[in-house]
Amino acid sequence: MTTTGNSPMRSVHRALDVLKVLELAQQPLRLTDLAQRAGLHVATTQRLVGVLTEHGYASRHANGYTAGPAALSTAHAFATTSPLRLVARPVLEEVATTTGLTASLYVRVQDTRVLIDRVEGGRRPHYSLPIGERLPLYPGAAGKVFVADEDPDAVAARLAPVALADGTLLDTEAVRADLRRVRENGYAVSVDERQIGTTAVAALITDTAGRPLGSLGLSGATSSLRDVTATPLPADTRRAAHAIGARVPAAT
Amino acid sequence: MTTTGNSPMRSVHRALDVLKVLELAQQPLRLTDLAQRAGLHVATTQRLVGVLTEHGYASRHANGYTAGPAALSTAHAFATTSPLRLVARPVLEEVATTTGLTASLYVRVQDTRVLIDRVEGGRRPHYSLPIGERLPLYPGAAGKVFVADEDPDAVAARLAPVALADGTLLDTEAVRADLRRVRENGYAVSVDERQIGTTAVAALITDTAGRPLGSLGLSGATSSLRDVTATPLPADTRRAAHAIGARVPAAT
């Protein structure tokens, strides 16, 4: 899996890789399994999960290891201290109520995005609690905006081919074209890309220095969002994203 | 802070210590600050948070580092895969509705306990989301049960003196006496210990082999829980805790 070759801090890198494997597995993993998926020697893996377990970030059960409870604590701390999250909250709420759509806040973690906060616009509050979900960068409006400003060729080559929810495969060229449009527009649109029946508009959130902080996505039923590009929604999204970024103190 | 002397896997231990410092700080910490609290050299600390940040477990802002978004992902994974949590859920719900009290599930992490899940019994759902909160082992019924079975002298010496919510200080002897009672009873009671106005009854959850897995606490207003020891609540709590433990596959 995530091969962290030879490098300084190797053991720490590896430990976090192991943790990531546990996270992605979504089921208890036996030591051997874990080692295999992490691409590490069994002995090494054992030492690493041992430490993780000791600190509560991994957990051992009858049928293997899973992520551990300490992650909840750290997540709790993140949720209550992250400047971005704190600053964005009121904006999410406002935009969710005015548009009736679901407002989602993502941040990028390596080549994935993580859902940091969400305010449902409609009535039915989803009972699945998706906060913390890790999603790919490409299918999905709120992911694309992260890579739209990078070198199109490199990105497209790295991400493609991409499979959409309906089974369509996007080749390098299609991805590149799409990303170019995102860059030109300053916002991204996704129609049934990741979830059939869901349309989303998203914009990048940057600090005052222009550094990317996260992304704001507004999503709703495709049926009620025909031809979004012709509506004021994209502009609203950009405005909201800008409002968030403007209130976050710029990092050095 | 958590001094992890010389030992194998030192860097990993230290990395997790740094993460713990970030978690406990509850505010952005500058590098220097962080190093100081972690008891590490600044250069070392920088390398460690660097790795943590790269993987998303720490986050850098204008005014320092905080815990990072990846913790949310890991927490999400934990929440959806932890056998204990999954098995306990229905029991929490049942006991919360039948008693009208709040049912809380804790697990132990080193010398702390972490709130893993909670079902509110009353009507007013607290809008603070306390799941993930890290609390001390001693004040509080659901914490005491974790240490009641250990060597009383050692534990009492390690934890005392303890400050209660009303300002009372418990010395070693008082702690020991209290823990002895917990052990004899098989459950713990806390009246206004950690939260003034809140009374709780808790029991240890063990697997079929007797190993401690977590603890179950039932809490409510002190005013409505006079003389709990004389009620069937303790027995109910123990029964529920046992029901949970019985459904968790025993670890090796």
Place this chain on the structure above:
DNA sequence: ATGTTTCTATCATAGAGTGATAATCGGGGG
């Protein structure tokens, strides 16, 4: 019981982690 798999312990060697030192950056005040 007996084979088979999974987990834990041991150990020599390579090479990574460490921390002192120095260079660089950034911001505030004079």
Place this chain on the structure above:
DNA sequence: CCCCCGATTATCACTCTATGATAGAAACAT
């Protein structure tokens, strides 16, 4: 505008830790 001070980043030689091959011990299934 410049200087100064605190904070952050880079450099580097030495020590000691992390590594993985191997072997041993459990656990498990047949």
